[in-house]
Amino acid sequence: MSEQLESGAPTFLDKFPDEAAVVRAALWSSFIALALGAVFGLIQALHRTDVLRLIDSTDYYTVLTAHGVLMVVSFTIFFLVGLFTWATVRSFDRGVESIRYTWTWYGLMVAGTLMAVVAILGGFVPQTDISADVLFTFYAPMQAHPLFYGGLAIFVIGTWLAGADYIWTWRAWAAENPDERIPLQGFMVLTTMLMWYVATIGIAIAVVAFLLPWSLGLFDQINPLLTRTLFWFWGHPVVYFWLMPAYLLWYTVLPTIAGGRLFSDPLGRVVFVLFLLLSTPVGIHHQYVDPGIAEGFKTIAMTNTMFLLLPSLLTAFTVVASVEHGARQRGGTGLLGWLRALPWRNPAFTGMMLAGLMFAAGGFSGMINAGMNINYLVHNTIWVPGHFHLTVGTAVALTLMAATYWLWPQLTNRRLYSRPIGLAQVVIWFVGMGLMSNAMHVQGLFGIPRRTAEPQYEGFDFVASFGSVSELNLQLAIGGTLLFISTMLFVTNIALSAGTPKLSGIGQPLSEPLSTVDDSPEILDNLKLWFGIALVLVVLAYALPLASIIDRGGLLGPGVDPVPMIVEPVAATIEPTLGRLAAAVGSVVP
Amino acid sequence: MRRTTQGGILVGCGVLFVIVWEIRSALGLLAGVDTNPQLYMLLTLAVVGLTAVALAIGLIGLRPEPPADEDAQ
Numbered sequence: 001m002s003e004q005l006e007s008g009a010p011t012f013l014d015k016f017p018d019e020a021a022v023v024r025a026a027l028w029s030s031f032i033a034l035a036l037g038a039v040f041g042l043i044q045a046l047h048r049t050d051v052l053r054l055i056d057s058t059d060y061y062t063v064l065t066a067h068g069v070l071m072v073v074s075f076t077i078f079f080l081v082g083l084f085t086w087a088t089v090r091s092f093d094r095g096v097e098s099i100r101y102t103w104t105w106y107g108l109m110v111a112g113t114l115m116a117v118v119a120i121l122g123g124f125v126p127q128t129d130i131s132a133d134v135l136f137t138f139y140a141p142m143q144a145h146p147l148f149y150g151g152l153a154i155f156v157i158g159t160w161l162a163g164a165d166y167i168w169t170w171r172a173w174a175a176e177n178p179d180e181r182i183p184l185q186g187f188m189v190l191t192t193m194l195m196w197y198v199a200t201i202g203i204a205i206a207v208v209a210f211l212l213p214w215s216l217g218l219f220d221q222i223n224p225l226l227t228r229t230l231f232w233f234w235g236h237p238v239v240y241f242w243l244m245p246a247y248l249l250w251y252t253v254l255p256t257i258a259g260g261r262l263f264s265d266p267l268g269r270v271v272f273v274l275f276l277l278l279s280t281p282v283g284i285h286h287q288y289v290d291p292g293i294a295e296g297f298k299t300i301a302m303t304n305t306m307f308l309l310l311p312s313l314l315t316a317f318t319v320v321a322s323v324e325h326g327a328r329q330r331g332g333t334g335l336l337g338w339l340r341a342l343p344w345r346n347p348a349f350t351g352m353m354l355a356g357l358m359f360a361a362g363g364f365s366g367m368i369n370a371g372m373n374i375n376y377l378v379h380n381t382i383w384v385p386g387h388f389h390l391t392v393g394t395a396v397a398l399t400l401m402a403a404t405y406w407l408w409p410q411l412t413n414r415r416l417y418s419r420p421i422g423l424a425q426v427v428i429w430f431v432g433m434g435l436m437s438n439a440m441h442v443q444g445l446f447g448i449p450r451r452t453a454e455p456q457y458e459g460f461d462f463v464a465s466f467g468s469v470s471e472l473n474l475q476l477a478i479g480g481t482l483l484f485i486s487t488m489l490f491v492t493n494i495a496l497s498a499g500t501p502k503l504s505g506i507g508q509p510l511s512e513p514l515s516t517v518d519d520s521p522e523i524l525d526n527l528k529l530w531f532g533i534a535l536v537l538v539v540l541a542y543a544l545p546l547a548s549i550i551d552r553g554g555l556l557g558p559g560v561d562p563v564p565m566i567v568e569p570v571a572a573t574i575e576p577t578l579g580r581l582a583a584a585v586g587s588v589v590p
Numbered sequence: 591m592r593r594t595t596q597g598g599i600l601v602g603c604g605v606l607f608v609i610v611w612e613i614r615s616a617l618g619l620l621a622g623v624d625t626n627p628q629l630y631m632l633l634t635l636a637v638v639g640l641t642a643v644a645l646a647i648g649l650i651g652l653r654p655e656p657p658a659d660e661d662a663q
C-alpha cells in the first residue's frame with residue numbers, strides 16, 4: 001500500500017517541520033476532545049432513551065454541557081486552528097514569522113480549555129462549589145463558576161492571536177510578492193478569521209462585561225435577554241466557523257483526492273466573501289420565540305438567513321462539478337456513470353462525500369428551523385439536535401475525520417495504520433447518524449423536548465403518529481452507539497499510525513483550479529472592503545434590537561417585558577387605519 | 591463483468607440501508623402508513639443483504655470497468 005503513496009514530492013513535514021509539530025498538537029487536542037465528547041454523547045443518548053442509565057438524572061446537565069462544549073468548542077476549533085496553520089503555511093509557502101508566537105496562542109487555547117473543562121467536570125464533585133452546568137449556550141440566567149468564563153475568554157483570545165498569526169504571515173508574504181493574488185487557501189483562512197473577529201465581538205462583551213463579573217459577584221442582577229442576544233450574535237456565525245474548515249477541504253483537497261481539479265477559484269472566493277458578510281447579521285433567528293424582541297427584527301433575521309443559503313448552494317454546485325471533473329479524468333463516462341469511477345475505497349474521499357450528502361439533508365431541516373412560523377413547531381424539541389448532528393455533527397465532524405486520513409501522512413511521514421478500518425469507520429458514522437438523527441427528527445415532530453434526562457417525565461405519553469416512542473428511543477440509542485464505536489475506531493486508527501514505519505517522498509501536491517485566480521475580479525481580494533461592509537451590516541442588524549433591549553431592561557436587568565407583535569412604528573401607523581376601517585365596517589353592517 | 595470491490599459494497603450498502611430505513615419514517619409521517627417496525631427492519635436488512643451478495647458474486651454490477659488506479663490516493 002505504501003508504494004502508491006510515494007509520489008517523490010516532499011510532505012508538509014519535510015518542508016516545515018516546526019509548523020507541522022504545531023499542527024499535529026492542535027489536531028491531537030481536537031481528537032482528545034472528540035473522544036471525550038463521544039463518551040458523554042453516548043452516556044446521554046442511552047440515558048435519555050432509558051436504555052442504560054450510568055448517571056443520576058440530576059447530573060444530566062453536567063454531561064450535556066461537557067458534550068456540547070467539548071464537541072463544538074474544543075474539537076472543531078482546535079481542528080480549525082491546526083488546519084488553518086497548515087493551509088496558511090502551505091499556500092503562502094513560507095513558515096510562520098515566529099514559531100514561539102504560534103506555540104503561545106496554542107498554549108493559551110489549551111489553558112483556556114482546561115479551565116473550562118475543570119469547571120464543567122467540577123459539577124460531578126459535590127464537595128466542590130465549582131460547576132458550570134450552563135450548556136454550551138452559556139447565557140444567563142444560568143450561572144457558571146468564574147473559572148468557566150475565564151477559560152472561555154482565554155480560549156477566544158488564543159483564537160484571536162491565531163488569526164493574527166495568519167494575517168502576519170500573509171502581510172510578510174505580500175511585502176515580498178506585492179503583485180501576486182492571495183492564494184485560495186490563504187484567502188479562505190483570512191476571510192474566515194475576519195468573520196470570526198466580527199462574530200466574537202458579541203461573545204467578548206457578553207463574557208467580559210456581564211457574565212464573568214456577575215459570577216464573581218460584582219453585581220447580582222443581569223439582563224438575561226441582553227446576554228442571550230449577545231450570545232446569538234456569536235452563536236450563529238460560529239456555525240460557519242465550524243463549517244469553513246470543511247468547506248476549505250471540500251474546495252481545495254477533495255478535488256485532488258477525486259483525481260481532478262477545483263471547478264472555479266472565483267466561485268470559491270465569492271462564497272467565502274458572502275459568508276464574511278452574511279454570517280453575523282442573522283443571529284436573531286435563534287430567538288424567534290424570545291419575548292422582548294420585536295417580530296420585525298426577527299423577520300429581518302429570517303430574510304438574511306434565507307440569503308445565506310446561496311453560498312451553500314454555490315458550494316454544492318462547485319464541489320459536485322469538481323468531483324465530476326475528477327471522475328471524468330479517471331475515465332468515468334455517462335450522465336451518472338462517472339460516479340463509479342471515483343475512488344470510493346479511499347476513506348478520505350468517501351468520508352467527505354458522505355458528509356456532503358448528510359449536509360444536504362441538514363440543509364433542508366435547517367430551512368425549516370429558519371422559517372419563523374414553522375420554527376414554532378420544532379423549537380426546543382429534539383428535532384433541533386437532529387438537525388445539527390447532520391450539519392456540525394456530520395458535515396463538519398465527518399469531513400474533518402476523513403480529511404485527517406489524507407492529511408495525517410503529510411504531517412507525520414507515516415502512512416495510515418489501516419485504510420479498510422478508515423473506510424468502515426466513515427460508513428459506520430453515516431449509518432449511525434442516519435439512525436440517530438432520523439429518530440431525533442421524528443421524535444421532535446412528536447413534540448419530545450431536547451435537553452432533558454427525562455423526556456417522558458412522570459410517565460407523560462407523547463403521541464406517535466406512527467410507530468412508537470420506545471421504538472424511536474431504541475433507534476436513537478443504537479445510532480448513538482454506532483457513532484461512539486466509529487469515533488473510537490477513528491482515534492485508535494490515528495494513534496496506531498504512529499507505529500507504522502517512516503516513509504519519504506509521500507507528499508501530495510494539490511491540483512490547480514480549472515478556472516484560476518486570473519478569472520477572479522481583483523476586488524474580491526480587497527479584504528478591508530469586505531470587512532468594512534460586514535461591520536456595517538452588523539450595526540444595521542443589531543443596533544436597534546440591542547438598543548431596545550437595553551432601553552427596556554437596562555444594562556443589568558431586571559429583565560424585559562414582552563413587546564407587541566409588530567414593530568411599534570408600523571403598529572402605530574396601522575392601528576388608526578384599522579380603527580377607521582372597523583368604524584366603517586360597523587356603520588355598514590347593522 | 592467486473593466484480594464490485596468490497597469497499598464499494600460496504601459504502602453502497604451503508605447508504606442503501608439508511609435510505610430504505612428512512613422511507614419508513616416518510617411513509618409514517620407523510621402518508622400516514624404505520625408499517626410494522628420489526629418486519630420493516632427485517633425487510634430492510636434483507637434488501638441490503640441481498641444487494642450485497644448480488645454485488646459480491648457479480649450478479650449485478652458495474653460496467654464498464656472502473657480505471658485500474660481505483661485505490662490510488
Ligand code: HEM
Pocket residue numbers: 037038039041042044045048064065067068071072075076135136137382385389392393394397449450451452453479480481483484487
Ligand atoms: C459521538 C457520537 C455522538 C452522540 C452519541 C451524540 C449524542 C447526542 C445527544 C443524544 C444529544 C441530545 C441530548 C439532549 O438534548 O438531551 C446531543 C446533543 C448535542 N450534541 Fe451530540 N452526539 C454525538 C456527536 C456529536 C458531535 C460530533 C457534535 C458536534 C461536533 C455534537 C454536538 C452536540 C451539541 C452541540 C449538542 C447540544 C447540547 C445542548 O443541548 O446543550 N454531538 N448529542
Ligand SMILES: [Cu+2]
Pocket residue numbers: 235236239283285286
Ligand atoms: Cu443560526
